[in-house]
Amino acid sequence: MTCNDYKDLLMGYLDNELSDEQRQRFEEHLAGCPECASELEEFRKLKTITDEVTLVEPEDKMWQEYWDGIYNRIERSVGWIVFSVAAILLIIYGGFKMIEELIKDPTVGMILKVGLLALIVGLAILFVSVLRERLYFWQRDRYKNVRR
Amino acid sequence: MNRNSMLLEPKRVPSVCQEEIMAMQRCRRGSRKAFELFVNRYMKDAYFIALGLVGNREDAMDLSQEAFIRAYRHIKHVKPGRSFFPWFYQILKNLCVSHLRKRRYRQASSLDADNSPEAAAAEDCFSPDVVAGRNEVKDKVWQAIGKLDDKHREVIILRHFQNMSYEQIAGALFCNKGTVTSRLYYARKRLKELLGTEKGGGTSDMQ
Numbered sequence: 001m002t003c004n005d006y007k008d009l010l011m012g013y014l015d016n017e018l019s020d021e022q023r024q025r026f027e028e029h030l031a032g033c034p035e036c037a038s039e040l041e042e043f044r045k046l047k048t049i050t051d052e053v054t055l056v057e058p059e060d061k062m063w064q065e066y067w068d069g070i071y072n073r074i075e076r077s078v079g080w081i082v083f084s085v086a087a088i089l090l091i092i093y094g095g096f097k098m099i100e101e102l103i104k105d106p107t108v109g110m111i112l113k114v115g116l117l118a119l120i121v122g123l124a125i126l127f128v129s130v131l132r133e134r135l136y137f138w139q140r141d142r143y144k145n146v147r148r
Numbered sequence: 149m150n151r152n153s154m155l156l157e158p159k160r161v162p163s164v165c166q167e168e169i170m171a172m173q174r175c176r177r178g179s180r181k182a183f184e185l186f187v188n189r190y191m192k193d194a195y196f197i198a199l200g201l202v203g204n205r206e207d208a209m210d211l212s213q214e215a216f217i218r219a220y221r222h223i224k225h226v227k228p229g230r231s232f233f234p235w236f237y238q239i240l241k242n243l244c245v246s247h248l249r250k251r252r253y254r255q256a257s258s259l260d261a262d263n264s265p266e267a268a269a270a271e272d273c274f275s276p277d278v279v280a281g282r283n284e285v286k287d288k289v290w291q292a293i294g295k296l297d298d299k300h301r302e303v304i305i306l307r308h309f310q311n312m313s314y315e316q317i318a319g320a321l322f323c324n325k326g327t328v329t330s331r332l333y334y335a336r337k338r339l340k341e342l343l344g345t346e347k348g349g350g351t352s353d354m355q
Binding site: 007 | 191195209278279281285286308313314330
């Protein structure tokens with residue numbers, strides 16, 4: 001075995017993750033290899049200074065409010081969905097009523113009626129197109145690949 | 149598949165405690181109370197992992213909460229018997245990584261705009277004010293951690309800040325212990341390099 005083969009054991013040794021047999025094997029190698037021994041020493045120093053870094057614990061208040069924050073956001077997102085669906089329904093309904101009246105109205109010119117119809121058809125095409133695109137991306141959502 | 153067959157090995161999968169299995173079942177049926185149990189159990193881990201990955205408090209708070217919300221929405225698709233944490237960790241990590249990508253993109257475009265290194269330093273979100281009991285060495289280590297690649301930073305965070313064993317890290321990353329070991333090796337090697345070259349305040353190692 002070359003020193004390179006001992007790299008994995010080096011990390012395991014440092015982190016106390018070796019079996020007795022592996023530890024013994026590594027220690028035997030260390031005894032005869034000053035390079036690995038000095039590398040181990042450097043890594044040990046690094047581990048010591050890295051272990052000393054700890055992060056500031058937020059105040060208890062933050063943990064107490066943590067679940068509320070999540071709950072509110074879940075609730076709000078449900079609220080938004082309901083609101084959006086209702087708004088879309090109302091807009092479509094109002095639009096239809098308005099168009100119906102315009103088309104029935106004999107005083108409104110033919111060009112305006114045709115223009116209006118074209119506008120609606122255009123909007124419908126745009127809507128379907130966007131919807132299809134969203135659906136396409138949704139089907140390839142990366143969270144679908146999350147292992148469950 | 150190779151990865152799957154490894155996952156099936158009982159040795160590598162930490163045993164899922166009965167309480168969590170029951171809570172998962174209740175979550176799948178839509179119980180918010182049951183989900184609250186997971187939030188209370190893992191919120192600190194989630195926050196500190198996110199903090200380690202993105203480097204500042206506000207984002208860590210926001211991303212960790214967002215990860216729980218996404219977990220709540222998708223929990224019905226989790227296969228019965230699977231443990232919560234490794235699955236949740238994937239969501240959290242994906243969120244943090246895409247957040248970092250957006251941040252780097254913004255940083256790069258703002259750099260293009262005014263071309264000043266000061267702007268980059270101000271944008272550098274691994275600010276040392278989240279480090280407890282600050283001193284010069286700790287600040288340097290924290291900033292060097294911020295400069296590691298995502299996958300290297302990840303193992304350092306899980307090992308040093310979360311005190312996870314190789315087996316637990318392998319479970320969360322869906323890889324084997326050998327991969328964890330070699331990533332840790334390269335992460336620490338890079339960290340050593342960064343700390344060695346950092347003395348002169350070099351900025352050449354952002355990538």
